Amino acid sequence: MGPSFSLGASMSSLLRNDLDVLPPLGTLARGEPIQVFAAPPGTPAKPQIARAMGIEMWDTAGNRYLDASSGPVACNLGYGNRRVLDALTSQAEAAAFANVSHFESKANRDFAERLAEAAGPGYERVFVVSGGSEANEAALKLARQIALSRGEASRWKVISRQPSYHGGTLGALAITGDPSAHAMFGPMLQEMPKVPAPVTYRIPAGLDEENWALKCAQDLEDRVVAEGPESVLAFIQEPVGGVSTGALVTPAAYMTRVREICDKYGILLIHDEVMSGGGRTGAFLSHDHWPDCRADLIVMAKGIGAGYLPLGLVLAPRDLVETVASGGGFLHGHTALGNPLSCAVGLAVLEETLERGLVERSAVLGAELKTRLWDMANRYPIIGDVRGKGLLMAVEFVADPATKRPFPIEAAVPAAVSRIAMQNGLILYTRGTNAGRDGDWVMVSPPLVTSDRELDEITDRLEKSLSQAEAEFSSLRKLGN
Ligand SMILES: Cc1ncc(COP(=O)(O)O)c(C=O)c1O
Structure with a gap:
């Protein structure tokens, strides 16, 4: 209550x-x-x-x-929220900031551990940044380094859906399906391929929701083939959409096919759960609604910090992160990376969310x-x-x-x-x-x-x-x- x-x-x-x-x-x-x-x-x-x-x-x-x-x-x-405010204040008083190049923090460790536990098997590592756009950019760069560590240097294209929203920074905008934003900023972007989103309200004549969803999935496969599968790094989608589609719930048939297509061509699947993750859809991760379509990387923000502080993150499997780390480490960072204050807030938000059901x-x-x-x-x-x-x-x-x-x-x-x-x-x-x-x-x-x-x-x-x-x-x- x-x-x-x-x-x-x-x-x-x-x-x-x-x-x-x-x-x-x-x-x-x-x-x-x-x-x-x-x-x-x-x-x-x-x-x-x-x-x-x-x-x-x-x-x-x-x-x-x-x-x-x-x-x-x-x-x-x-x-x-009292618990979050208390966590914020006590962390701020203890150490408002400590840079990752000098210190580890208990707040970062505890938050990562608790979040990985909530996300379930396959997502043991948490890369903490300051928001959704930043987190999507981090996921793209991590995906690229994963490909390089596998000896697949030709992979760099990230396919996404039209319409979609993955953020306002230039890298995130490149994978965002928003033609009017691209009309303005397009010359500054590395354009990435787009495929139709399996919208459920205005379905082309003669098709039902499932046939249309399967056709959209086929469009994805066709696009992968047309681009050259060896050049495709990742496919990114919002399992439950946000403002770009008005909370589109991706049809199950599409989700199943997407995972199959990604496996077939060795493409990383990224789920943008910036808006849908953290419990908002009635599951901790929105992709939990489709057990046969689990992502390789998951991006979260918004509800995970619940607006108390800027917070975003990438969830990744331990083995992929270890491969990147062994190959010289993830070449990416920001001043506020893994900062203790945001992590303390993230942990309090998570505990409050889970303990209160x-x-x-x-x-x-x-x-x-x-x-x-x-x-x-x-x-x-x-x-x-x-x-x-x-x-x-x-x-x-x-x-x-x-x-x-x-x-x-x-x-x-x-x-x-x-x-x-x-x-x-x-x-x-x-x-x-x-x-x-x-x-x-x-x-x-x-x-x-x-x-x-x-x-x-x-x-x-x-x-x-x-x-x-x-x-x-x-x-x-x-x-x-
Ligand atoms: C699905 C999705 N991805 C990414 C973003 C970008 O997040 P931020 O505004 O925190 O940069 C948003 C923001 O609305 C979003 O809804």
Whole structure:
């Protein structure tokens, strides 16, 4: 059960002061918040965060919000978790930092040991970095060194799915399936081959979900052959997708074939579990839902640090890491590599997740949430699909549920729904991969600590927001009919 906390009247009035009246962005000479990088001058400022506890957040004007998306699907434990804060403080007091070139740390060792145990056999080594993009880059470089240690220097191509999201840094962007990002940054990237993702909502005419999934898997094999199998290093996929596909749950037939194809051609399989790992989907690793498709390398971030500190990692088998180490070692590093503070937080998050049974809780709560979202879909035609596993869930918006026709991109429906929800005190996460051309959805992915009562409140506020969105977009719905 989540904490029941409400901001008293005296506290709310304390938070209201002159500083709370924020000028529009871009009107000050210096010292602007980070939003100025994305918002043209004059854009209204966002509310200022005052405090957060459990799944509740308050701005400095005293407005209360329920976080229905765990921030960017990261804050698995909600906010203000005592165990994590204590671990953070005591590690900071003991040794806030120690560089891996000079020291080992107990925090790093304990975190790695506990995480490898939770991941299960085959993932004994943990390379700790500061986020998902960094972790994907580390996985790519580790994969390359594994190939070199096997005498396979010709392997360097990493095939990925279209659409997909693996991060914003240039290496991670090269394997991200997002044509509009590639249109902008393409000249700076080493382009990597893409194959269609086995999407489940808009399936080509004449095919059912399984046939389409098998066709997508065949596309992967064809692409491997076309590229030259000896040049293909790895295939990377999100077992349960995030914002790029609106929580696409990969069909089982596809997963099975992918493992077979990777084995057949000696290709490393990487699972990007940045958003889906750590218990969010009702299993500790989301690929545990498909026992016959285990990855060679696993990438995690987001929920593993639960938003308390930047944290990402690569899970790898002991033998592969030993081969690389014996051959001269992994040629990769960052200042914050394996830092004790992030590891102490990671360990506390992990213990809290496992000891409170939050993985199982995510499965139970997710099933209930999915039922309620489908119930709303039946009453609000703006919802075309509900997808996901556990508490990694998304709702897709359509102008016409019969034809699955999306809204025009210019309508920016997910951003509008997110704005309406925020006015109703509900936080929803959305981000337009491929500038919104791949579909319109928002993530409904609350923290794993959400109580039954809080889930009621989330669904009430969501329903209110959807009915307002339905009214706001009704003219667009009719236009195409
Ligand atoms: C599946 C996936 N991979 C990688 C990333 C990049 O992680 P980060 O934003 O921590 O760099 C994200 C972020 O949303 C993600 O969802």
